[in-house]
Amino acid sequence: MKRQIILGMGAGQCGGNLLASVLDGQPNAKFTHEEPPFLPWYVKAGAPGVRQRLERILERRTERFIGDVASFYLPYVEQAIQFDPDIRIICLQRPCEEVVAGFSRSVDKASTVPTNYWCKELPPGWFDDPIWTRIFPKYDTPDRSEALRLYWSEYYERAKALIRRFPDNIRLWDTTILTTQDGVREVLTFAGIPQGDQVPVTGQAPKPETFAGPISQPVPRYPHPMDPRRCVILVPFSGFIHQECDSALKELERRGYQVRRVGGYAAIDQGRNQMATDALIDGFEETFWIDSDIGFHPDSIDQLRAHNLPIVCGIYPQKGKRALACHIKPGLPGMDFGTRGSLVELLYAGTGFLLIRREVYLTIHRKLELPVCNERFGHAMYPYFLPMVRPIEEGYWYLAEDYAFCERARQSGFRIFADSSIRLWHIGTYRYGWEDAGLERQRFGAFTLNFGPGPGLARETETERPxxxxxxxxxxxxxxxxxxxxxxxxxxxxxxxxxxxxxxxxxxxxxxxxxxxxxxxxxxxxxxxxxxxxxxxxxxxxxxxxxxxxxxxxxxxxxxxxxxxxxxxxxxxxxxxxxxxxxxxxxxxxxxxxxxxxxxxxxxxxxxxxxxxxxxxxxxxxxxxxxxxxxxxxxxxxxxxxxxxxxxxxxxxxxxxxxxxxxxxxxxxx
Structure with missing residues (x-):
C-alpha cells in the first residue's frame, strides 16, 4: 500500500480547521490541524524543519492518507517536495480584508493584552506571544492591519510562485470550495484519494467579516495599570504552602488577583519555565513570583507594581545564614531596610518575592534566541530559568535558576532593583527577617546592613526629625x-x-x-x-x-x-x-x-x-x-x-x- 502525505496551508483565518476535518473524515486517513511543534516562518540553516516532521508522521501513523494543516508550511514547501516528490499540498485562500478582520477579532478575543504578531518593531502598548509570533513574518510598519495586508500579499505571491514551479504538487482554491460536494471531491481527487473511496464531507466557510479600520492606539482589556487582573501570582511549591504565606495569598485572591499554586515539579527550574511560559500565553502583563515559605503583607504586591519597573523584588534573608537571598552589586557598602529603605540596584535577585514584566521574557527569548522546548509533548515552554555556568576570574560560577534568569535579563539590557522598605519573612524554624543577615533576633522598624569597607556609592543617612x-x-x-x-x-x-x-x-x-x-x-x-x-x-x-x-x-x-x-x-x-x-x-x-x-x-x-x-x-x-x-x-x-x-x-x-x-x-x- 502506497501511503500518501497531504499538507494543507493558507495565510490563516481561511478554513484550515474545516480542511483538516474534511481530510480526516476520509477512510483510512489521519489528519491534524497545527500539530506541534510549530515551524518558524524564518527558516534557519541546520535547524529542524519539515523533513523531521514528515518522518515522524510516517513513523507514528499507520493510515494510508496522513498529514497536517497549518499556515506555517509555506516556507517549507520545497523541503517537503524534496522529501516526498509525490506529496500533495492544498492551499486555501480567503479575501484579504476578511483575513485582516478575522485575525484582528480572534487575536483580540484570545489575549488580555493588545497583541501584534506581524510588526518588526512593536509600538508602545502592543505585545506579542512567545509561541505564536514566530510562525509569522515581520514588517516595517507600526500598523497591525497594514502588516496583516503585507503578510497576506506576500503569502499568496509566494504560494502562486510555488504553484508555477510545482503544478503537480500544490494547488490553490478559495475556501468556499469546501462548502459543496463537488468542490470537496475536486480537492480530494487532487490529493490522490480514489473517487470511489471519497466521503464528500462539506462544511460552512468562515463568515464574511468587515474590517473596522486600523487601530491607531492599542486598547487593553484592563486599562487601569494597577488592575490585579493584569498580574498573575505564581507560587511553585514542594510539599505545602506555609500558613502565613497562604493567608496572604487568599487575601490577594479576594482583591482580584489570580494565584496559581503549582506543585509536583522535581526540578524547580522546569517548574518556573513552564509557569512563566503559560502565563505569557494566557496574556498576563506581569508575573509575580512568591515562594511558599515567604511571609508578606498583601499591600507589598501593589507597592512593587507601582514602581513600574521591568524587574523589581523584595529582599529577605537566607534561612540559618548571615546572608541575604540576593547578590548585591560589587562596591555597595551597605543597605538600609524598613522605614529608611529605598530602591537599590542588585546584581542578582532571588525569586522568592519577584515581579517580572512581560517585556522582559519576550526580550530575553528574542535577543538570546532561546529555543522553545517540549512543544511536541503538548506543553511548550521557554528555558528562561535554565541554570547556567558563568565564566569569572579564576574559574566558573554555577548560577541556579533565579540567578541564571537575572543574568539573562542583564545580558538583554535590563537592570534589577529591590525595594528594601518592604518587610518580608523567610519562614523556617522561625520567621527570618532582614536582621538575621546581620545579628540576632531583635526586630526594628528600620535596619542598616553594612557590607564592609570598599568602593561604592555614598550611602545616605536618615536625618533626625526636627x-x-x-x-x-x-x-x-x-x-x-x-x-x-x-x-x-x-x-x-x-x-x-x-x-x-x-x-x-x-x-x-x-x-x-x-x-x-x-x-x-x-x-x-x-x-x-x-x-x-x-x-x-x-x-x-x-x-x-x-x-x-x-x-x-x-x-x-x-x-x-x-x-x-x-x-x-x-x-x-x-x-x-x-x-x-x-x-x-x-x-x-x-x-x-x-x-x-x-x-x-x-x-x-x-x-x-x-x-x-x-x-x-x-x-x-x-x-x-x-x-x-x-x-x-x-x-x-x-x-x-x-x-x-x-x-x-x-x-x-x-x-x-x-x-x-x-x-x-x-x-x-x-
Missing amino acids: PALKNFAAQYSWPPEKPDVRPSPHRNWLFPGTQEALARSVSQATELIVEVGSWTGRSTRFLAGLAPKATVIAIDHWKGSPEHEQDPELAEHLPHLYETFVSECWNYRDQIIPVKAGSTEGLQRVAENGLEPDLVYLDADHAYESVVKDLNTALDLFPRAIIVGDDLNWEGVKKAVDEVTTQRGLTYEAYGAGWRILRGKQTGQV
Whole structure:
C-alpha cells in the first residue's frame, strides 16, 4: 500500500480547521490541524524543519492518507517536495480584508493584552506571544492591519510562485470550495484519494467579516495599570504552602488577583519555565513570583507594581545564614531596610518575592534566541530559568535558576532593583527577617546592613526629625496595639495618572508630605513607599463622604474606618502621623505647629465648594509646597481646580485623573 502525505496551508483565518476535518473524515486517513511543534516562518540553516516532521508522521501513523494543516508550511514547501516528490499540498485562500478582520477579532478575543504578531518593531502598548509570533513574518510598519495586508500579499505571491514551479504538487482554491460536494471531491481527487473511496464531507466557510479600520492606539482589556487582573501570582511549591504565606495569598485572591499554586515539579527550574511560559500565553502583563515559605503583607504586591519597573523584588534573608537571598552589586557598602529603605540596584535577585514584566521574557527569548522546548509533548515552554555556568576570574560560577534568569535579563539590557522598605519573612524554624543577615533576633522598624569597607556609592543617612515635627507627632500617637478589624472592601482608587503626578513630585530631598483624605491608607502607604525617608501626615475625619454612604459594602465599614486605616498602615507607624480632623482644620494644625510640607496631596471631599476651600487653604498656608490632587475626572473637582488656578494666575498639569500645581522654580520640573 502506497501511503500518501497531504499538507494543507493558507495565510490563516481561511478554513484550515474545516480542511483538516474534511481530510480526516476520509477512510483510512489521519489528519491534524497545527500539530506541534510549530515551524518558524524564518527558516534557519541546520535547524529542524519539515523533513523531521514528515518522518515522524510516517513513523507514528499507520493510515494510508496522513498529514497536517497549518499556515506555517509555506516556507517549507520545497523541503517537503524534496522529501516526498509525490506529496500533495492544498492551499486555501480567503479575501484579504476578511483575513485582516478575522485575525484582528480572534487575536483580540484570545489575549488580555493588545497583541501584534506581524510588526518588526512593536509600538508602545502592543505585545506579542512567545509561541505564536514566530510562525509569522515581520514588517516595517507600526500598523497591525497594514502588516496583516503585507503578510497576506506576500503569502499568496509566494504560494502562486510555488504553484508555477510545482503544478503537480500544490494547488490553490478559495475556501468556499469546501462548502459543496463537488468542490470537496475536486480537492480530494487532487490529493490522490480514489473517487470511489471519497466521503464528500462539506462544511460552512468562515463568515464574511468587515474590517473596522486600523487601530491607531492599542486598547487593553484592563486599562487601569494597577488592575490585579493584569498580574498573575505564581507560587511553585514542594510539599505545602506555609500558613502565613497562604493567608496572604487568599487575601490577594479576594482583591482580584489570580494565584496559581503549582506543585509536583522535581526540578524547580522546569517548574518556573513552564509557569512563566503559560502565563505569557494566557496574556498576563506581569508575573509575580512568591515562594511558599515567604511571609508578606498583601499591600507589598501593589507597592512593587507601582514602581513600574521591568524587574523589581523584595529582599529577605537566607534561612540559618548571615546572608541575604540576593547578590548585591560589587562596591555597595551597605543597605538600609524598613522605614529608611529605598530602591537599590542588585546584581542578582532571588525569586522568592519577584515581579517580572512581560517585556522582559519576550526580550530575553528574542535577543538570546532561546529555543522553545517540549512543544511536541503538548506543553511548550521557554528555558528562561535554565541554570547556567558563568565564566569569572579564576574559574566558573554555577548560577541556579533565579540567578541564571537575572543574568539573562542583564545580558538583554535590563537592570534589577529591590525595594528594601518592604518587610518580608523567610519562614523556617522561625520567621527570618532582614536582621538575621546581620545579628540576632531583635526586630526594628528600620535596619542598616553594612557590607564592609570598599568602593561604592555614598550611602545616605536618615536625618533626625526636627523638634517641631517631633512635638507634632507626639500629639497624634498611635494606639499601643493594632486594631482587630476586618479588611475593608478593595477599591482601586489610586489611579495611574495620580501615581505619576505624585512620583514626579517626590525626590530624595522630600522630608514632609501632607495628605488630605486618606480613607484606609492605600495612597498614604504609596506616598510612604515613594519617599521612605519622609514623614507623611495623614489628615482625615474618617467618617467617609456622601458617595461612600450610597455603597452598601462600604457603608458598613464607615463606623470603624479609622481603625481600619490604623490596621492597614500599622507597619508604617514610624513614618505616618494620623491626624483625625477635617481638611481645613487639619491643614491649619500643621501650619500652626510651624511645619512646612514639601508636598500637599488633596483627595478629600469631591464637592466643588469643598475642593475650592481645601485648595485655597493649602495654597495660602504652604506657598512653597507642590500641590497634587486626584479625581480630576469629577466635574466638581475640575471646575474648582480650573477656577482657583485661573484666579491666582497659576497653571496645573493633568495626568489622567491626577493633577499638580507647580509654582516658581517648580514650574521647570517635568
